[in-house]
Amino acid sequence: MNFQSKNVFGESLQNCSTDPVTGYYRNGCCDSGEDDRGDHMVCAIMTEEFLEFSKAKGNDLSTPMPQFNFPGLKPGDKWCLCAARWKEAYNEGMAPLVVLEATNELTLEVVSMEVLLEYAYKEGRKTE
Numbered sequence: 650m651n652f653q654s655k656n657v658f659g660e661s662l663q664n665c666s667t668d669p670v671t672g673y674y675r676n677g678c679c680d681s682g683e684d685d686r687g688d689h690m691v692c693a694i695m696t697e698e699f700l701e702f703s704k705a706k707g708n709d710l711s712t713p714m715p716q717f718n719f720p721g722l723k724p725g726d727k728w729c730l731c732a733a734r735w736k737e738a739y740n741e742g743m744a745p746l747v748v749l750e751a752t753n754e755l756t757l758e759v760v761s762m763e764v765l766l767e768y769a770y771k772e773g774r775k776t777e
Contacts, residue, residue: 652674652676652678652680652682654678654679654680654681654753654754655753655754656749656750656751656752656753656754657749657752657753657754657756657757657762657765658749658750658754659754660750662678662679662680662750662751662753662754663678663748663750663751664677664678664751665677665678665679665692665727665728665729665748665751666692666726666727666728666729669719669720669722669726669728671692671727671728671729672689672729673685673687673689673729678729678751679691679692679729679751679752679753680753681753681755687731687733687734688731688732688733688755688756688759689729689730689731690729690730690731690732690752690753690755690756691729691730691731691732691735691747691752691753691756691760692727692728692729692730692747692748692751692752693727693728693729693730693735693744693745693746693747693748694725694726694727694745694746694747694748694770695710695722695723695724695725695726695727695728695745696724696745697724698743698745699738699743699744699745700722700723700724702738702741702743703734703738706734706737708734710722710728711723727748727751730745732755732756732758732759732760733759735747735756735760736759736760739760739764739768744768745768746768746769746770747765747768747769747770748770749765749766749769749770752765
């Protein structure tokens with residue numbers, strides 16, 4: 650697939666992570682399409698707190714699943730999260746920081762720019 654996705658600033662969507670490889674399409678970017686029912690569009694930096702939150706909600710992102718070529722995530726990893734799950738974590742005070750340049754502009758249909766800016770990752774800012 651050839652995506653020309655934009656980030657929340659209306660610029661070309663930047664890579665989120667290739668180690669581990671993220672994105673619904675496993676292309677390293679938070680691209681989304683009609684077949685991505687979860688809207689994996691938020692490039693977030695994992696924290697222990699968020700990984701535990703996600704596991705408690707039924708989505709264990711920390712346990713490796715080799716049968717799906719999934720290494721399991723650890724704090725500090727970047728991962729394309731479902732926009733609704735990130736918003737849920739935000740509402741419960743558990744949201745991880747977000748890499749805005751790598752977060753799909755369609756996220757703005759779910760989360761306001763004001764909130765995303767509050768959680769924007771900046772070089773040197775602690776992620777936990």
